Amino acid sequence: MIIVELIRDNNQAITGFKTSGHAGVAPRGQDIVCAGVSALVQSAIMGIERHLGRDIELMHDTAGTIKMELIGQPDSLTGAVLETMLLGLNEIAKLYPKSVRIIEHRR
Numbered sequence: 284m285i286i287v288e289l290i291r292d293n294n295q296a297i298t299g300f301k302t303s304g305h306a307g308v309a310p311r312g313q314d315i316v317c318a319g320v321s322a323l324v325q326s327a328i329m330g331i332e333r334h335l336g337r338d339i340e341l342m343h344d345t346a347g348t349i350k351m352e353l354i355g356q357p358d359s360l361t362g363a364v365l366e367t368m369l370l371g372l373n374e375i376a377k378l379y380p381k382s383v384r385i386i387e388h389r390r
Contacts, residue, residue, distance in 0.1 A: 285320050287372055287385045292357070297365040298390065299340075299352035300324070306382035316382045317347075319375050324349055327368035335360050 285306050290299040302324055306316035328351055331337045338354040353361060369385075376383040 285383045289387045291387060291389050296357040296362050298357055301350040303348040305347060308382055316375060316379050323368050323371040327364050330364045331361055337361055
């Protein structure tokens, strides 16, 4: 199962996330659920870092875990990117509830 953990601040803005695990729908390299989650997460990271020019802390490992945290306060643009990522992740989780779980934490 893919676990997506979102971190929200007191204003409900997403300040970071962590993804871990594998969907297990198909063999590695052929799993459309893993590919969909990965595409959404990687696109959000690139949009925030490259397009918006925001500083982030990024960690990823060979097991597929990705962790991203904003450095500094979120703004409306980073919020739009992260909330859009979440919309896509929620749709995948609805279609594959046994393969994707989204957990939100408050700070």
